[in-house]
Amino acid sequence: GRFTQIGRSWDTKGTNEIDIVALNTLDSKALIAEVKRDGHRINENILRIKAESLHHDLAGYEVEYGGFSLNNM
Numbered sequence: 001g002r003f004t005q006i007g008r009s010w011d012t013k014g015t016n017e018i019d020i021v022a023l024n025t026l027d028s029k030a031l032i033a034e035v036k037r038d039g040h041r042i043n044e045n046i047l048r049i050k051a052e053s054l055h056h057d058l059a060g061y062e063v064e065y066g067g068f069s070l071n072n073m
């Protein structure tokens with residue numbers, strides 16, 4: 001209930017896939033997240049590099065980065 005749009009993103013080459021891009025357009029907040037079976041494989045630094053292509057689209061949004069694994073279910 002805290003997001004108004006949820007989707008995924010990848011660059012034109014298909015190399016930088018982002019599993020979750022969730023936006024709250026009412027509060028100008030965004031969540032960019034990885035989803036992995038093994039939570040130890042989630043690397044926020046790599047996620048931030050992959051998300052650089054979204055910076056223009058998310059200008060004005062407060063962006064949060066995170067990860068989800070089977071432990072979150």
